[in-house]
Amino acid sequence: VKLGVVGKGGVGKTTASALLAQAYAGRGRRVVAVDTDSNPNLGLSLGLTLEQTEAVPVLPRSLVVGARGDVTSGELLAEYGRPASAGVTLLSALRVADAGAGCTCGGHATVRSLLGEALADHADVTLVDMEAGLEHLSRSGGTLAAADVLLVVMEPSTKSVVTAARTRALAEELGIPRTLGVGNKVHLPTDAELLAAACAEHGVELVAVLPHDEAVAEAERRGQPVRLDRDAALGRAIDRLVDLVDDVERSS
Numbered sequence: 163v164k165l166g167v168v169g170k171g172g173v174g175k176t177t178a179s180a181l182l183a184q185a186y187a188g189r190g191r192r193v194v195a196v197d198t199d200s201n202p203n204l205g206l207s208l209g210l211t212l213e214q215t216e217a218v219p220v221l222p223r224s225l226v227v228g229a230r231g232d233v234t235s236g237e238l239l240a241e242y243g244r245p246a247s248a249g250v251t252l253l254s255a256l257r258v259a260d261a262g263a264g265c266t267c268g269g270h271a272t273v274r275s276l277l278g279e280a281l282a283d284h285a286d287v288t289l290v291d292m293e294a295g296l297e298h299l300s301r302s303g304g305t306l307a308a309a310d311v312l313l314v315v316m317e318p319s320t321k322s323v324v325t326a327a328r329t330r331a332l333a334e335e336l337g338i339p340r341t342l343g344v345g346n347k348v349h350l351p352t353d354a355e356l357l358a359a360a361c362a363e364h365g366v367e368l369v370a371v372l373p374h375d376e377a378v379a380e381a382e383r384r385g386q387p388v389r390l391d392r393d394a395a396l397g398r399a400i401d402r403l404v405d406l407v408d409d410v411e412r413s414s
């Protein structure tokens with residue numbers, strides 16, 4: 163499955179991506195996690211050190227991936243992929259290393275090409291942790307055009323739900339089959355009700371509610387990786403989300 167994780171800034175895209183990657187890997191799936199943030203930190207969330215994260219080579223810009231392109235997906239993974247947590251290979255698509263280096267469109271073009279090319283021989287799950295913002299879902303950008311499912315992360319705020327509604331509309335235009343809303347940092351049950359009402363009002367399909375988790379917040383404060391804990395409510399919610407995406411994939 164090809165998953166794009168999108169949403170307003172700071173809602174928890176990177177955290178959710180890291181947890182989902184661990185959940186899929188725990189089920190024996192081969193996961194390729196793609197960091198598209200120009201200030202990349204998915205590696206840190208997945209347990210790499212700062213040095214290791216900085217050492218992940220950035221994908222060349224405007225690369226055409228595929229049998230008849232510049233590189234095959236296998237070659238790309240071998241050259242640019244780095245093992246992160248168990249069963250997860252990390253790719254870093256963009257990094258703004260020096261001021262004035264220009265726009266990152268070329269990096270997005272590479273990711274679009276990578277997603278368009280079936281990674282099936284090398285990965286069961288391709289998960290793209292998207293940079294905040296909507297331009298990458300525009301017709302011209304369309305980084306995620308070849309995704310099967312978009313997970314649009316929201317926190318219990320009207321703004322993040324409105325962003326999700328805009329995202330869904332753009333995703334439809336791009337032809338992405340499903341956009342699923344995922345609430346995060348939810349303090350039950352008040353927030354959950356608020357979020358459900360806002361999603362209903364703005365036409366966002368809310369399929370999962372990830373609770374606020376103090377261990378996640380604490381790990382962030384200490385600069386530690388996020389760890390999927392199946393005994394915690396958050397871990398169980400992530401597991402249910404993986405089940406749900408599996409169902410969506412089977413029924414499509």
Ligand SMILES: Nc1ncnc2c1ncn2[C@@H]1O[C@H](COP(=O)(O)OP(=O)(O)OP(=O)(O)O)[C@@H](O)[C@H]1O
Pocket residue numbers: 169170171172173174175176177178199293294346347348372373374375376378379382396
């Ligand atoms: N379920 C959760 N419980 C508690 N804290 C959380 C949870 N999810 C995310 N956070 C915290 O919220 C903050 C933002 O999370 P994260 O970096 O994953 O968001 P993001 O959407 O990737 O942000 P950006 O738009 O900057 O890429 C972090 O401090 C993270 O630890």
Ligand SMILES: [Mg+2]
Pocket residue numbers: 175176177199
């Ligand atoms: Mg992020």
